[in-house]
Amino acid sequence: MPTTVEQWDYIELTLEGTQAGNPFTEVTLAAEFVSDAGEQVGASGFYDGDGIYRIRFMPTVPGVWRYRTRSSDSELDGIEGAFTCLPANGDNHGPVRVRHQYHFAYADGTPYRPIGTTCYAWTHQEEELQEATLATLQDGPFNKLRMCVFPKYYQYNTNEPSYHAFEGSMEDGWDYERFNPLFFRHLERRIADLRALGIEADLILFHPYDRWGYDKMSAETDDRYLRYITARLSAYRNVWWSLANEYDLMRAKTTDDWERFAEVVTSHDPYDHLISIHNCIPFYDYTRPWITHCSVQRVDAYRTAENTDQWRQQWRKPIVIDECAYEGNIDWGWGNITGEEMVRRFWEGAVRGGYVGHGETYLHPQDILWWSKGGQLHGSSPARIGFLRTILEEGPEHGLNPLPSDWDVPRAGIEGEYYLYYFGFNQPSYRHFKLDPGVRYQVDVIDTWGMTVRTLDQTFEGNFRIDLPGKQYMAVRLIRVR
Incomplete structure (x- = not known):
């Protein structure tokens, strides 16, 4: 393990332990980290296969930190050590937080204005296409990406992913008590790639567009999955949690389930990353205390961003219209607005005190549509969205707030x-x-x-x-x- 780490980066304890039985369910592992300033943080560990256990920790203040492990496995219990956290520098501003009630800033106070886009299943495509997506993002205006943890099965997206989250197969059945570490390592690599580009990864933990059974797992499996993914990913500073995309289409889940999921995630994330839940038709109750911001889909074919100031008054939280419809030319009304209309919705949301998200659904001979698979952007809105981003960054430091206006x-x-x-x-x-x-x-x-x-x-x-x-x-x- 390295002896130094930068503030808001993460340090990883790699430990060797038992492979007997099922370490995913039978071994518990955590560590307590204490800074010389007295700050104390607990972090959960996880099994990464082949007898390897890991604990990741993101130090929030510079100085010397000491740690001690706790485990049900005697080989992993009581291990002690120390490291030095150096002050953050360069483009490392820490995780994003809500600031001034309706807006955002990084942990060091630098303003953050979410200019997001959507590539639901980009990490489940061929490696070459994933690299093309990263190249497009590097040259684009976006600083937030909505993406699914699990693969997606839907129109224009019917291919089989390279990895699955559990051991087993569709034919023989999934072993829901054994995770596939390759799946999660691949996801982590892509989250790190986004971090290097200065892009927040808005991770969708559940979604309804599925043929593999991820949307209908048991409550026990759901909770185990959430504990595992928060243990693996919470130390990445650019992670946001989205409990679901279109939660109301997941008929097997109830409000009690979503509330339980929120409790599992927030209680196992020691860094309090941003968290929300996304609707199809009915809104979730965004006044719930665990929700940090409102992740909104349009509720009308035309009037969307125009509601931003009303939603601010209703929920008293930041409004992020993650899905205002998509620039494109497919048959569905949610995916065939013009570039002009996309840009107009961005501006309407901005002057009403919120933030609007982008997506693109232009037909492609190989069904490579940005909104799901990534690749290249073909629309006219991204450059204009980048122009708006410049206007916002030149504006008031704490963000735009609506003012009384003419009719x-x-x-x-x-x-x-x-x-x-x-x-x-x-x-x-x-x-x-x-x-x-x-x-x-x-x-x-x-x-x-x-x-x-x-x-x-x-x-x-x-x-x-x-x-x-x-x-x-x-x-x-x-x-x-x-």
């Missing part, structure tokens, strides 16, 4: 300091603004589709008129001049 145009910002108006479908040739006298503003006319910012030569105060180009998808930004 026909939403706006966000900080009263008397910063305003962002978005005109969406409308195409005004000019606009009158009525602000307090004595405060002067720089005015930027933003073409959200053309990705241009035109700063007007003069500054303005009080009541003034701004000429606009008379086309859709324009925005105006007012920044106070000091």
Whole structure:
């Protein structure tokens, strides 16, 4: 084991122990970590096959840490050691947390604005396609990726995965008491790849699109799986937990099951990663205390991001519209909106104080659709979403919050300091603004589709008129001049 580790990275204890019986179910392993500053954290261990046991720990503060193991196996019990945690540097800002109620920041305080996309089953494709997905992400605007732990069986995605989570087979049956370490090692490798790109892995723990039986496991198996995956993955700083994609389509699960799952995950994750649950039609009760943010799917074919400010008031938590529909041209209405409409929904959500997610479903001769398999992006929205990301990063440090607006145009910002108006479908040739006298503003006319910012030569105060180009998808930004 190394003697030093960076803050918010992880250190791994690798131990050799018994292979007798079934170590997955018969051996317990954990360790207590204590810093020289008095911080104390318990971490669960896991069996990784071939007599190898591991405990992963993510130190949250610099300094010397000491540990001692606890195990039902005498060979693994009472092992002690120490290491030094060095301060984080570079792009390591720690795990993402909720900040200022409706927004996010990394653990070191650096603002984080989720600009997400969806590739449900990308880790279950051929290696070459997975590498292509990573290359696309490296060049793209996204800093969060929704992805399933288990493989997916659905339209355009019927191939068999390379690995399964349990020993056994479809033909002979799964041994739900024995995990397949190769499956989880592969998943970990891809989560680490995303971390290297600065991308959060929003892990979907259950989903209904299945033909292998993962969606209908027993309660005992469900809980064992959740304990195992949290032991393996909690130490990765870029992990988020999503209990389910479209929880309400998993007919075999009840609300009591989801509440129990939340308890298992949160009680076995010592680092309090972000956690939510995603709907198809009815919303989950997002006021539940374990839910850190609202992971929302559209509930109307057209009106989606326009609800963001109402949902903020209803649930008093960050609103992340992970599925607002997808840019594409398949037959389903959820997968054939235009790039213009995708970008419009992103902007509508942003000026109403939330965050919208991307997906893409353009037909492909080999059924390689980004939303499920990854690969390459073909749509027109990602570049414009990247432009919006720049606008957001130039905006208020603590995020955009909605402001009282005229009936026909939403706006966000900080009263008397910063305003962002978005005109969406409308195409005004000019606009009158009525602000307090004595405060002067720089005015930027933003073409959200053309990705241009035109700063007007003069500054303005009080009541003034701004000429606009008379086309859709324009925005105006007012920044106070000091």
